[in-house]
Amino acid sequence: MQKAFMDQAAGAYAGLTKPRRRLWQAGLALALIALGASTAGWSWLRLRAPAMPSSVVTGNGRIEAEHVNISAKTAGRVVEVLVEEGALVTQGQVLARIDTAELEAQGRKAQSEIRRAQQFLNEAEAAVRQYESEVVLAEQQLSRTTQLAAKGYSAKQTLDQRTSAKASADAALSAARAKVAQAKEAIGSARAENERIETSIVDATLVAPRTGRIEYRVAEPGEVVASGGTVVTLLDVSNVYMTVFLPTGLVGKLAIGTEARILLDAFPDLAIPARVTFVAAKAQFTPKEVETKSEREKLMFRVKVTVDPELVKKNIEKVRTGLPGVAYIKLDSETPWPAKLQSRLTQQ
Numbered sequence: 001m002q003k004a005f006m007d008q009a010a011g012a013y014a015g016l017t018k019p020r021r022r023l024w025q026a027g028l029a030l031a032l033i034a035l036g037a038s039t040a041g042w043s044w045l046r047l048r049a050p051a052m053p054s055s056v057v058t059g060n061g062r063i064e065a066e067h068v069n070i071s072a073k074t075a076g077r078v079v080e081v082l083v084e085e086g087a088l089v090t091q092g093q094v095l096a097r098i099d100t101a102e103l104e105a106q107g108r109k110a111q112s113e114i115r116r117a118q119q120f121l122n123e124a125e126a127a128v129r130q131y132e133s134e135v136v137l138a139e140q141q142l143s144r145t146t147q148l149a150a151k152g153y154s155a156k157q158t159l160d161q162r163t164s165a166k167a168s169a170d171a172a173l174s175a176a177r178a179k180v181a182q183a184k185e186a187i188g189s190a191r192a193e194n195e196r197i198e199t200s201i202v203d204a205t206l207v208a209p210r211t212g213r214i215e216y217r218v219a220e221p222g223e224v225v226a227s228g229g230t231v232v233t234l235l236d237v238s239n240v241y242m243t244v245f246l247p248t249g250l251v252g253k254l255a256i257g258t259e260a261r262i263l264l265d266a267f268p269d270l271a272i273p274a275r276v277t278f279v280a281a282k283a284q285f286t287p288k289e290v291e292t293k294s295e296r297e298k299l300m301f302r303v304k305v306t307v308d309p310e311l312v313k314k315n316i317e318k319v320r321t322g323l324p325g326v327a328y329i330k331l332d333s334e335t336p337w338p339a340k341l342q343s344r345l346t347q348q
Helices: 002-014 019-049 099-151 158-203 309-314
Strands: 056-071 077-083 094-098 205-209 211-219 228-244 259-264 265-279 299-307 322-330
Touching: 077 205, 077 228, 094 228, 099 205, 158 205, 158 265, 228 259, 228 309, 259 299, 299 309, 299 322
Parallel strands: none
Antiparallel strands: 056 228, 056 322, 077 094, 094 205, 211 228, 228 299, 259 265, 259 322, 265 299
16 A cells, blocks of 8 residues: 555656646655654653653642842931842841931930930929928928917917918929929830831841842932832742642642642752642632633632742752742652652752
């Protein structure tokens, strides 16, 4: 049959004109090239794709990390930004500074209020001591006059005067004591305001709340930022994960802590150990990045696969976010991982 087909083809070729023969030859060459490329591609896929047991499910995703906005607590002008985009910073490292001239002026005013309130307190306490002595004197005079009046040696008018003087002294003492309380409240208020300003001055120096990598410099020196305005953004590379989407039938078998592996396109032979740390409570549509329309129309569950934090800590200089790859999740803990998903990282 093959010989007959070849004879027919040869006969047809012999009957073609010279221009048509050239077209026929070009078409045959393209067909052979396409066939060869298809065969080679299929062979490459067979070599690259690891044979996975049915208990291992996969999902495509990218390496991600938590974003932290480093923001100014109070409005002000950015004096300096001390880090560049992509720089790895450690917890407590100074990232930027906000101008504190206005806050420092407010601090001096608050300290002046403290001194003024302290002076007022001193005067009020002196007045209290004065009125306390006057009350003692008024009590003594009233006591003597009362005794004399009882024996008929003092006029009633004098007794009334001593009684009134005692009441006036008591009232003056009460007023002086109230001023002491007011002065103490003023001192407390002024000190609290001063502490608030000092805290704001400290907060004007922006530091890294955790170890991470600078993603963006949002503000530059000389720019004025509002209260809460972001100056730089930080990626917390100590918490690295990949988000994948899995269908209902598979998600029902997942548990938090399920063992996983991640293979990145940039490092296809380096299996990264990870575990499932989050499974969405509700199904949702897959993200727009999914290529086919049929997959976007399916309801999927978001699953978070987090890389071992200790491993990340040891290799923090090499951590890069945004790298695409595939997460492999093992539903059956008894089934061993295929050799393709074993590497020096999984054995550490």
